[in-house]
Amino acid sequence: MIGTVYLVGAGPGDPGLITVRGLAVLRGADVVVHDHLVPRALLAEAKPGAEIVYAGKRAADHIMRQARINELLVERALAGLAVCRLKGGDPFVFGRGGEEALHLAEHGVPFEIVPGVTAAVGVPAYAGIPVTHRAFCASVSISTGHEDPEKDGSDIDWTGLAGPKKTVVFYMGVRNLASIAAKLTEAGLAGDTPAALVHRGATAQQRTAVGTLATIARIAETEKFEPPCLIVVGEVVRLREKLAWFENRPLFGRSVVLTRPRERGGLLKDALASRGAHVIEFPTIRIVPPEDGAPLRDAAARVDEFYGLIVTSASAVEPFFEALLATGRDARALAGLLVAAVGPATAEALRARGIVPDLLPEKAHAESLAQALASRGGLAGKRFLFPQGDLAGDALARALEAEGASVTGVVAYRNIPEAWNGRAVAALFEERTPDAVVFTSPSTARNLAACLGTERYERWKSSPCVFASIGPRNDAGDEGVGAARRP
Ligand code: SAH
Numbered sequence: 164m165i166g167t168v169y170l171v172g173a174g175p176g177d178p179g180l181i182t183v184r185g186l187a188v189l190r191g192a193d194v195v196v197h198d199h200l201v202p203r204a205l206l207a208e209a210k211p212g213a214e215i216v217y218a219g220k221r222a223a224d225h226i227m228r229q230a231r232i233n234e235l236l237v238e239r240a241l242a243g244l245a246v247c248r249l250k251g252g253d254p255f256v257f258g259r260g261g262e263e264a265l266h267l268a269e270h271g272v273p274f275e276i277v278p279g280v281t282a283a284v285g286v287p288a289y290a291g292i293p294v295t296h297r298a299f300c301a302s303v304s305i306s307t308g309h310e311d312p313e314k315d316g317s318d319i320d321w322t323g324l325a326g327p328k329k330t331v332v333f334y335m336g337v338r339n340l341a342s343i344a345a346k347l348t349e350a351g352l353a354g355d356t357p358a359a360l361v362h363r364g365a366t367a368q369q370r371t372a373v374g375t376l377a378t379i380a381r382i383a384e385t386e387k388f389e390p391p392c393l394i395v396v397g398e399v400v401r402l403r404e405k406l407a408w409f410e411n412r413p414l415f416g417r418s419v420v421l422t423r424p425r426e427r428g429g430l431l432k433d434a435l436a437s438r439g440a441h442v443i444e445f446p447t448i449r450i451v452p453p454e455d456g457a458p459l460r461d462a463a464a465r466v467d468e469f470y471g472l473i474v475t476s477a478s479a480v481e482p483f484f485e486a487l488l489a490t491g492r493d494a495r496a497l498a499g500l501l502v503a504a505v506g507p508a509t510a511e512a513l514r515a516r517g518i519v520p521d522l523l524p525e526k527a528h529a530e531s532l533a534q535a536l537a538s539r540g541g542l543a544g545k546r547f548l549f550p551q552g553d554l555a556g557d558a559l560a561r562a563l564e565a566e567g568a569s570v571t572g573v574v575a576y577r578n579i580p581e582a583w584n585g586r587a588v589a590a591l592f593e594e595r596t597p598d599a600v601v602f603t604s605p606s607t608a609r610n611l612a613a614c615l616g617t618e619r620y621e622r623w624k625s626s627p628c629v630f631a632s633i634g635p636r637n638d639a640g641d642e643g644v645g646a647a648r649r650p
Pocket of ligand 1: 361366
């Protein structure tokens with residue numbers, strides 16, 4: 164059977180701006196062919212084993228002419244594969260999506276178009292510029308700025324663009340900015356018409372310059388604006404003064420790498436992202452079941468023989484309850500037990516299983532739990548079951564044993580190093596060093612060098628990049644992302 168080619172818009176920069184449909188297609192694709200401007204973080208959404216092809220036009224060693232891209236799409240579809248052709252912004256707006264779709268149609272290859280947020284709309288929005296506002300304009304036009312305005316017989320209707328109450332947006336125009344401004348002025352637009360230039364909008368590298376038609380080219384030159392840039396001309400640019408929201412957030416422009424397993428990144432990721440940080444998920448460990456599940460099942464089968472259950476990680480919750488269910492029992496088996504937990508995520512995972520912890524120390528670490536339990540007194544002879552990770556230390560058990568209790572530790576999950584290949588790492592970080600790396604357990608820190616590769620790891624270490632951690636075993640303060648130390 165012939166596969167389908169999906170021409171998917173990836174949005175202008177923020178990976179969150181891909182559509183629901185686009186993400187579903189990307190996740191299901193066997194082959195992903197992406198352009199240079201596609202947010203790299205999206206590539207991590209491709210399924211394991213998917214072929215990732217860079218069809219960017221900038222890297223000298225990977226130049227793929229349009230004809231070759233067209234051929235590749237057809238080849239892979241004829242091989243029966245689902246192909247996601249991921250393009251920056253919208254596939255049909257200055258993206259050659261039309262050419263690719265025509266080629267597919269001519270070869271009888273089924274295709275689907277998944278529109279995206281185009282730069283002309285998404286980028287000004289992130290710069291605080293609404294492309295229309297009824298007080299200032301009645302129309303907006305989008306235009307290529309790539310065409311040399313000095314060439315004979317321009318395809319652009321400069322007089323049409325230059326009318327009053329119009330917003331004009333140019334793609335690919337930064338190198339021609341002086342002549343674009345000159346053409347618009349010549350066509351009758353006042354020299355003091357506001358103009359803005361946005362470089363890499365909707366990303367952590369967003370930079371915006373505001374001037375007028377008369378000044379913007381000089382500003383671009385002195386402030387060294389390079390492609391990709393979007394140009395916005397019109398009175399709406401003035402609104403930015405009040406509406407610039409993205410660049411004003413406290414962590415704007417900072418990139419933060421999260422090393423915890425992906426499915427657990429949620430809360431911290433959202434907290435950082437909502438303050439404007441560019442969050443890069445780079446899991447260095449993966450949580451997998453124990454090699455032998457029998458000890459956990461045996462322990463779960465006789466859980467009611469214990470006085471208490473200790474859970475210090477959300478990762479232990481699911482395997483423990485699965486083991487309990489496998490023995491034909493359910494949460495009622497814990498009815499008489501004291502359930503002691505560490506950390507809000509652990510408590511949340513327990514709640515999802517119908518258990519509200521009896522004890523949840525304010526400080527999210529095992530030592531606080533030991534203290535809280537010890538301060539209750541009367542632990543002599545009490546037995547605790549502690550489903551834990553394979554790398555868990557024995558400090559908690561020892562502290563309780565010192566009070567006369569006994570602790571039965573049983574491995575509920577294992578931490579294994581995440582396997583990253585060099586190309587995926589390079590695509591994720593390109594040549595930039597992040598501003599911070601966050602560790603959430605000792606193993607996330609331990610595996611960083613192996614996942615990054617020695618050369619990149621050394622580069623990060625000798626850069627001003629902050630290594631931050633949560634939990635005292637990683638040497639952090641109580642604020643979580645606070646204290647810094649090299650792993
Ligand atoms: N299909 C894309 C446009 C591709 S042409 C879309 O719909 O957005 C490439 C041009 O788009 C760049 O030269 C630049 O002018 C603009 N562009 C794309 N992403 C941008 C971004 N994040 N910031 C500024 N300009 C961007």
